[in-house]
Amino acid sequence: MEIPSGVRKSVNVLLCLAAVVAIGWCGREIWQIVDARRQVDEACGGLVPAGRVLSLSPADGTLTHRTSEEGTIDLDDGLPQDCEVFSTEAGEAYGTNSGERWFFTGAVGVLPADEPRVADHPVEVLLDPHGGPTHPYQPLGGGITGIVTDSGVVVELPCAGGEADGRSVTALWARAELMVTKPPFTENGQLTGHDRDVLAETAVTTANNLAGRLGCADRLPDPPEDIPALPEGPVPASRAEGTCAWYREAGFARSGRFPDQVLESRTDDRLRDERCVLVLGAERAAGLHHAEVEDHSYLARPTTPGQWFVSLHTYSGERARNVLLTSTRSDEAPEPAEPGKAGRSSEDPVWWASSVCAGQPQVHTMTLAYGYDTVISSEIEKAFRAYVTDVTERRDCTDVVLPKSSAFPFRPA
Template sequence: MKVPDGVRKALNVLLCVVAVAGTGFAGREIWQVWDARRQIDAACAGLVPAGRVLALSPAGGTLTHRQAEEGTIELESLPSGQDCELFSTEAGERTGSASGARWFFTGAVGVVPSGERQTPEQPWDPVGDPFGRYTYPAQPLGGGIAGMVTDSGVVVELPCPRGRVNGQRISALWARATLMTGRPFTEREQLTAHDRDVLAQTAVGTANNLAERLGCPGRLPDPPDGIPALTPGPTPASRAFGTCAWYRAAGFPRDRLLPDQVLASRTDARLWDERCVLVLSRSRASTLWHGHADSLPGAGRPSRPGQWFVALHTYSGEHAKNVHLGTDGSTGSGTRAEPGQAGRDGRQPVWWASSVCAGRAQIHTMTAAYGYDKVAAAQLEKLFRGYVDDVTARRGCTDVTLPAPASFRAD
């Protein structure tokens, strides 16, 4: 059927309008992506892979970055650690931000050693979530990479032997990629599977870009796909695994004076900080307090989950050379845990042991919560020895030095 000339002309005009509109829309999208990449490069010194950031679930719409020194990466200040902060209108719309945009991503970089002190838990600070919700202990990234996955991001380390930054010797560099958490960008209070994978790729890409910029010889391999979700805790001590498996295997949970829960992670000797936390449930802590209240002057009844605990760490390599226990009130530095030695902080119930694993210094620490350190005084030495024996056996360590038995006194 022949189309009338008037109808044909109208159709042609409509097609032209649609084509022009489509071209305009595509042009706007292209410009938006180009500008987003420009914002990421400007904020992050060209180190953070822009394509990976744009693949994150809150990265749509218009991207901007914080226009301030503390929100942009300055390579001249790497030893103090640097970060870049990005905002997106997509994150703002999906979270109802009144400003129209919301901070959604942070990329951070630095070098090792940085001079930053490593400090284990303090005896007065509860571990885990004080409101009784699940806590998600960090887990190793795996894939042959020294890296950790947390409930908000991924951090990796890359060796840089004989490296230098601003004339300062370094042994490694690190990179971290962190996503804003909370609804609607999390599932059960942790990152989605998609965002975990993208953040791992982002952290590894950032580390490799920094290594190239600094002239470091090595590069990290691609991270594994399908990074598993974090294991929620605390978990019953009868099911302790990984860094806390020794506690279950030795039968410690059967002792009613000892913790009945754990915060554990998979083991990985590449990690610069490996942790196991033994936690008393609120009911067990309350029962023990009532049975020992007369001998605990000034120690209030534990009323929150994680208030009574024993926390254990192993710091490795350069990180083991700047571990400080507790605080001393005047300088805030506490006792320095010296490699090759062992002992206890002068004021707090915090102990350290040392060893050498694959030629690298290791510092092992134990913190006991206030109040509980007196209740469990007779068990603390065997707990610490059990932990140190496990981690040094796993890592093939030598030159193990433990605190003197007298240091486990009940003050």
């Protein structure tokens, strides 16, 4: 049956209009993608892969970036630096007044760094104050020196032959971080598996791009796929199997004076900063306080999870050369924890030991929480020695120097 010419004309007009609308819609989408890539490139100095950032869960909608000097990367201004990117998708999800929200940070830097690393402070908050789970960071793996945190990924890359700000560097680092780590962009309180993988790819590509800019010889391989979620902690000391396995094996937790829980990560000797944290559960802390503290008005009972703890760190390479001990004196600089030596802070319950691993210095620190140090410091020496022994044997270290026994218990100078 022949279609009347008038009907054919109407259909053709409708099809043309539909095509125009489709072209307009596609054009708008293309423009939005092009502009979003431009925003990331401008913010991050062309170092951060824009396509990867655009594939993150909160990256839909319109992207913008911070336009101030702080929050944009310009390598001519020195290192470290970071860039900050915003999206309307994140803004809608969190109901912001501006209609957009900061959702991504890319950061870069080099070692040796001008900023020193300060050892844990005795008043650190190590666990969720409401008793929720804590997610200690884990090694990235895949032959890469890197860590996965509850919000992003940090990687390091040796930088043979590289130069920044007119001086040679030994290594560089890059961080890719999601700034919206609550629903709807998370699963079970953690980053989605998709976003973890994208952040790892972003951090690695950013590090390799920076290596090219600085003249470094090496590049990182592709990161592992399907990066697992972080394990929850703390866990009973009887289940320790990573950086705190030595504590379980030595049986310290069987004594009611020692911590009964641990926060740990998998071991990875590439890491420049490895940690094992021992914490007292609420019952053990309260019982120990009742039994051991004579003057309860002077030393209040611990009331939050992990308020009493022992935090043990190993810093390697350049980080070990610039570790400072905490100090309660605001008018004095913190004391250094010098490689090749050992001792304790004159002000706070912080001790350090040192060693040499693969020709690089290592500094091993131990911090006791205030309050707990008064009831355990006379016994904690053997735990610190066991920790240092475990790390140095596992890493084939030599030249181990430990604090003298007279450094225990802690007494302020």
